[in-house]
Amino acid sequence: MNANREKALIFEMSKPGRVAYSLPDCDVPEAAPASVIxxxxxxxxPAALPEVYEVDVIRHYTELSRRNFGVDNGFYPLGSCxxxxxxxxxxxxxxxxxFAKIHPYQPETSLQGAMELLYTLQRDLAALTGMDQVTLQPAAGAHGEWTGLMLIRAYHERRGExxxxVIVPDSSHGTNPSSATVAGFETITIPSDAQGLVDLEALRAAVGDDTAALMLxxxxxLGRFEAQIDEIAGIVHAAGGLLYYDGANSNAIMGIARPGDMGFDVVHLNLHKTMSTPHGGGGPGAGPVGVKSRLIPFLPKPIVERRGDGTYYWDEDRPLSIGRVKPYYGNFxxxxxxxxYIRSYGPAGLRRVSECAVLNANYMMHRLAPYYEVAYPGVCKHEFVLSxxxxRAFGVRTLDVAKRLLDFGYHPPTIYFPLNVEECIMIEPTETESKETLDGFIDVMIQIAREAEDDPNLLLQAPHTTIVKRLDEATAARRPVLYCNCE
Amino acid sequence: MTKHRYLPMTARDEAEMLAVIGASAMEDLFADIPASVRYTGDLPISGALDEAALLRHLRALADRNADFDRYASFLGAGIYDHQIPVVINHVISRSEFYTAYTPYQPEISQGELQAIFEFQSYICELTGMKVANASMYDGATALAEAAALASGATKRKRIVVSRAVHPEAREIVRTSARGLGLEIVEVGCADGVTDLGALSAAIDADTAAVLVQTPNFFGCLEDIPAIEALIHARQGLLVMSVNPLSLGLLESPGALGADIVVGDAQPLGIPASLGGPTCGFFAVTEALMRRMPGRIVGQTTDSEGRRGFVLTLQAREQHIRREKATSNICSNQALLALSASVYLSVMGREGMREVASLNLSKARYAQGKLEALGGCALPFSAPSFNEFVVKLPEGTDISALQAKLLAAGYIGGYDLGRTYPELAGHLLVAVTERRTREEMDGFVRALEASL
Incomplete structure (x- = not known):
């Protein structure tokens, strides 16, 4: 990285007369805009867009990329992600x-390869989650949650109820309650018990004939398996509610346990998490939703179906469908x-993925436990939470630990989530990291814990080696500058 | 034990790590999962393939689709075959960009944050609006979010939508309106554009917003100044969905009085990819800034006074506000927003005007050729950009026609009868700068031969 140097905005590089485009000559009579419109x-x-040439474009974005950190740069143990x-x-x-140069409205006969892929993926994801049918349309996890809740709503309404x-535990993702609101539900948040699990008494007290669903x-x-899942499902179902599975943590259980077998009625998966599709700096992702048979009639339009002769078609004829949630056929x-990804592993490989993810997390948790408090001790799954x-006794907060990690070339874990753990540090190593990588990170975490005691300023002023220091977020929010005013 | 090129765990690693944990076997780590919900056996999913076999399998699937390299496409209806400058794929293939997540740690994410800041700036420049966010899933879901914002900002529940808005976008607006308890009123069309008389009658003191698209689904340009006057007279909001490429020529929505501007950035260097992923954009007036959904990047300084960028105005968002958030949106389409930014950097001020002009000229040429065909007519007189409607001879079977066009090497237009029964027998044709005169002449000849 170019140390401590501001990077020009592309607008600031503009010089009138330069071009980076190459367009064909007009081979038809030119239509003067004013004669038509x-x-x-x-x-x-004209819009004040920059005028640069191709080398500027490449160097600009190459330099921006060097000021960024991805999984290919190093360890990125961002919990829940x-x-x-x-x-x-x-x-x-x-x-x-x-795949890249095909149009959603082409004749079905000219898309059979793409449709076979979608059909197979629907079936594979249904089998993986233990559900009966899957819609591939939702664009992201939160979009899947909202779609799932709209299905639940349609299901209850159809039954005249x-x-x-919607009930959520206090450890739930922020998207759960906000998706419930957007789907027209009121949220009830219930506390976790001393083990960090669903408090059955609180759940019993919360359910009733107005319960649409529990999102879990x-x-x-916290990385803990809800071992009382059978009782939880029993309580919710007895009250007439449905069970919604937030699939953000599916990387822990592929081939080991299936939401469908735990009593869940609706499931979303984050393909950008479990199925390794790149996060892209914040998207695009995909959040397919699987359902049990009683919810199939309400799935969004269309679903890919297969005819007896082996050809595929878009099934748009779904009279009870909640409608469309995404244009065309999802994030193809x-x-x-x-x-x-699924085909590169197969069933045994995916199971091994989850085993390795869980082993890595437990190993890290055990090695770090003497230095950072484990919020809820016991075996963890693919991630764990430290406090x-x-x-604090040394005037150091979790944020400072995270900033200090930057100096060692690591992306910090998720911090301050879930909300029910003080000074929270949530670590998810994933299965694709080696023991050497984990050991290197653990050693640095131990060193930082010692630094906090011996030289807290080292943490409080961290990071020391990045191209910018800590940024003034308060001013950014109070006096927002949200675009470049370069003219 | 399964060996795999993505998995580093050796038998020795496994033994050493289990020993540290104090577990005797991998199985111990799953002892907390009750037997009643344990899955035993192999999942009934597709089997594993080695690298070469997997590539062969995927290529075989891809080859069964008719792609734009082998067929000249005259299909638009929201997704277009534009020239994608080659530099875009090189930039978005930099794995510092595509393997990163949302820039939660600004000190090591300045590249992505600056790229988003520049994207917001580009959208503001193109649309003439004061504030834009970091992107949305796509243009259609952005339109649904715009309806929600308009309702929240005006404290009104009725949304008036033109039937000339993309049919799938209208369906998505309807689905999300059910969740939010909004009432959707659709207004019909006359001569290919929103019927202004009907629109005027539909707007009242309970109307939160009017949702219009221009160029609309039929390719026609809406009379935005007239629509703006109607909705603002009732203190409702004007929501415009626009094709960003058309803004190389067309007046910016901000200059026309829009309150919220959305659209899909697919025409800006994003592959068609069966319709997704694309990238929605979302821009508003300053007054609506703190109600905007999605991520927003702002400029600030670091502790040593250097310019830097951070995620900002997060008090709107789900991870802080939970059930009180303005939207449940969490991720955006950052990598595709980057594609759009690179596209706009490549095109620049002159290129955007030029590419828009090429689209206009070529579409006019094709329009003239088709109008001259016996039995075909252009039903609408409203001005258009790069897409237009052709009325085919009475009794034309459009799916049979499309099959014949495909056999001749062309991906035909969109059968409007699919979504507008009153327009059965009408074809929506798109012509971008990629179509040569030769292809257009060939398409018209093939169409004539197929009628």
């Missing part, structure tokens, strides 16, 4: 012309990558 609808002055390796084959696959409340992540965001390019509250 009324003056008042034509642009009075499953920052595993993104296989390169999957990238090549999504770029094949037969008005159920208005299992293993939960992401679905191609996820399919390639940095012991360091």
């Amino acid at each position: 009324p003056e008042r609808l034509l642009r009075a002055k 499953t920052m595993k390796y993104n296989p390169k084959l999957n990238e090549d696959a999504a770029r094949l012309p037969g 008005r159920r208005t409340k 992540t299992n293993p939960n965001t 390019g992401i679905l191609v990558r996820a399919y390639a 940095g509250k012991r360091l």
Whole structure:
């Protein structure tokens, strides 16, 4: 990285007269815009876009990329985000012309390869989660949650029941309650018990004939498996509610336990987590939703179906469907990558993925336990939660530990989530990290714990080696500067 | 034990790590999962393939689709075959970008944060709006979010939507309106554009917003100044969905009085990819800034006074506000927003005007050729950009026609009868800068031969 130097905005590199584009000459008579379009609808002055040449473009974005950190740069143990390796084959696959250069409204006969892939993926994801049918349309986890809740709503309404409340544990992802709101539900948050698990008494007290669903992540965001899942499912179902599975933590249980067998009625998966599709700096992802048979009629349109003769078609004839949630057929390019991932492992391989992810997490937890308090001791699944509250005695907070990790070339874990753990540090190593990588990170975490005691300023002023120091977020929010005013 | 190129765990690693944990076998780590929900046996999913076999299998699937390299596409309806500058794929293949997550740690994410800041700046420049976010899933879901924002900002529950808005976008607006308890009123069309008389009648004091698209689904340009006057007279909001590429020529929505501008950035260097992933954009007036959904990047300084960028205005978002958030959106389409930014960097001020002009000229040429065909007519007189409607001779079987066009090497237009029964027998045709005169002439000849 170029140390401590501001990077020009592309707008600041502009020089009138330079071009980076190459367009064909017009091989038809030119239509003067004013002869076709009324003056008042034509642009009075051109958009002030930069004028640069191709080398500027490449150097600009190459330098920006060098000021960024991804899984390919190093260890990225961001809890609940499953920052595993993104296989390169999957990238090549999504770029094949037969996948990248096809139109959603082409005749079905000219899309049979793509449709076979989607159909197979629907079936594979259904089998993996123990559900009966899957829609591939939702664009992301939160979008899947909302889709799933709309299905639950339609299901209850169809049965003539008005159920208005969605229950979530206090350890749940923030998207759970906000998706419930957007789907028209009221949220009830219940506390966790001393083990960090669903408090059965609190759940019993919360359910009633207005309960639409319980949304649960299992293993939960503390990395603990909800061992009383049978009782939980029993309580919710007895009250007439449904069980929603937030699949953010599915990387722990592939081939080991299935939400469908735990009593869940609706499931979403984050393909950008469990199925290794790249996070892209914040997207695109994909959040397919699986359901039990009684919810199939309500799935969004369309579903890919297979005819007796082996050809595929879009099933748009779904009279009870909640409608459409995403244009066309979902994030197909992401679905191609996820399919390639599943085929690179197969059933035994996926099971091994989860085993390794869980072993890595337990190993790290055990080695770190003497230095950072484990929030909820006991075997963890693919992630675990530490508390940095012991360091408070030295005037150091979890944020400072995270910033200090940057100096050692690591992406810090998730911090301050879940909300029910003080000074929270949530670590998810994933299965694609080696023992040497884990040991290196653990050693640094131990060193930082010692530094906190011996030289807290080292942490309080961290990071020391990055291209910028800590940034003034308060001013950014109070006096927002949200675009470049370069003219 | 399974060996795999993505998995580093050796038998020795496993033994050493289990020993540290104090477990005797891998199975001990799953002892907390009750037997009643344990899955035993092999999942009934597709089997594993080695690298070469997997590539062969994927290529075989891809080859069964008709792609734009082998067929000249005249299909649009929201997804377009534009020239994608080759530099875009090189930039988004930098794995510092594509293997990163949301820039939660700004000190090591300045590249992504600056890229998003530049994307927001580009969207503001193109749309003429004051504030843009880091992107949305796509143009259609962005439109649904715009309806939600408009309702929240006006404290009104009725949304008026033109039937000339993309049919799938309208369906998504309807689905999300059910969750939010919004009432959707659709207004019909006359001569290919929103019927202004009907629109005027539909707007009242309970109307939160009017949702229009321009160029609309039929390719026609809406009379935005007239629509703006109607909705603002009732203190409702004007929500415009636009094709960003058309803004190389067309007046910016901000200059026309829009309150919220959304659209899909697919025409800006994003592959069609069966319709997704694409990238939605979302821009608003300053007054609506703190109600905007999604991530927003702001400029600030670090502790030594250097310019830097951070995620900002997070008090709106789900991870802080939970059930009180303005939207449940969490991820965006950062990598595709980057594609759009690179596209706009490549095209620049002149290129955007030029590419938009090429689209206009080529579409006019194809329009003229098709109008001259016996039995075909152009039903709408409203001005258009790069897409237009052709009325085919009475009794034309459009799916049979499309099959014949495909056999001749062309991906035909969109059968409007699919979504507008009153327009059965009408074809929506898109012509981008990629189509040569030769292809257009060939397409018209093939169409004539197929009628």
